[in-house]
Amino acid sequence: MIFEETIAAIATPPGQGGIGIVRISGPEALEIAREVFVFPGNRTYPFKDRYLHYGKVRDSDNRIIDEVLLTYMKAPRSYTAEDVVEIHCHGGIISVNNILQEVIKRGARLALPGEFTKRAFLNGRIDLAQAEAVMDLVSAKTEKSARISANQIVGSLSEKIGTIRERLLALMAHIEVTIDYPEEDIDEPMIFSIRDGIGEIIGEIERLLRTAEEGKIIRQGIKVVIVGKTNVGKSSLLNALLRENRAIVTDIPGTTRDIIEDFINIRGIAVRIVDTAGIRETPDQIERIGIQRSRQNMDEADLVIMVIDSSEPLGCEDMEILEHIRDKKALILLNKIDKTPVLTRKDVVEELGGDIPVxxxxxxxxxxxxKVEDMIYTMFFKGEIEADHDVTVTNIRHQEALIRAQSQLQDLIEGLDTQMPLDIVSIDLRGALDALGSITGETVTDDLIDKIFSEFCLGK
Ligand SMILES: Nc1nc2c(ncn2[C@@H]2O[C@H](COP(=O)(O)OP(=O)(O)O)[C@@H](O)[C@H]2O)c(=O)[nH]1
Ligand SMILES: [Mg+2]
Incomplete structure (x- = not known):
């Protein structure tokens, strides 16, 4: 694929830093570089592929914008597989922006989010699963998720999907031979061997799918919402988990009126912790809005931690919250056990009539x-994934495609067992191949491609 437009963007995050990078990709990249860049002593040299060139960038009035290093990566050996130029200037907002402006004046267009990676995909340098992994690595919040994404960028998942597809294609060839020569008797042993082959592949897809639940958690993290009535210790819990005094803690009920949230890393899992306003009847309007937000957040939580003051009997606010969390993934803290306890685990369990960990x-x-950290971890993560060597499914889109492929293959086996004509059976096989192909991008629509890349960040 050849793109006519040359695109450009700032590849480094905004703000002050050691260096900032403006990236240019497309047929005009080299020409634009020649126009904005001056070698020392105003001399002219050819740009060498994959070398760093020292010089200055000047604007159209010949004023120096910054002292820079410039690299030129000749197509197709570059990130996008097109001619790419990167200008490394001093970090900060002004210099990078001015250089970008100059580059745009000389004919480049501002790149859309994810457009460089999209070109790498459309030019066939990486497949869709690898492109998605690039974005995952950029947004990874823990070591574990970064490692899985890095494996996926070099093609671990794509390779696995590729082998499964090849095996399905071989089986397809067997079926097609039989369809093409119907006059020859259907070879029973061959049907058996096709059936076995499909069975094995279903097993492999199953193994991949087993990594998906935990894989998703590693990639996206989990949202934990702390709820409870006022003054039970919710903000103290947030502070304890964050190991800093993030939320104000006082003995005045209604201290926390808005939602406070932050990230913690529990053994490689990114956990978004949300502290909420205590649930109670109150005339304070701001607090009431806060309480409304508490309820909303509770509904969106992957895990609700309810804090109860064990030195007091259960109140009606406690009952209301208990009712709310009954069918949720929840953990109960009986707090203030340093005081004289009035409530025990048994009271809470009896009240709930179910078993929620306490x-x-x-x-x-x-x-x-x-103990609380351990519980959060084990409630989501059984530790089945070894981020180092396993192929892990972390993306919901990939998970859904695998489920589709698996169900088509199950239909196929059923078809074989009920002696359906082979040309009908082969439709299921094609369906499974398409579903698997959508993971790596062989069989996806343009709309889906646009959607996936539009979620990328600028400059990537
Ligand atoms: N004795 C005792 N007091 C606590 C404990 N946890 C929190 N508190 C106190 O209870 C009060 C309310 O705490 P806070 O975290 O603001 O509760 P919130 O309203 O639920 O956010 C504060 O004075 C805390 O110091 C605990 O385990 N034991
Ligand atoms: Mg509070």
Missing amino acids: VNTSLTLGTGID
């Missing part, structure tokens, strides 16, 4: 925090 804590003394 941990005793004293957040002022720091007792039980490790």
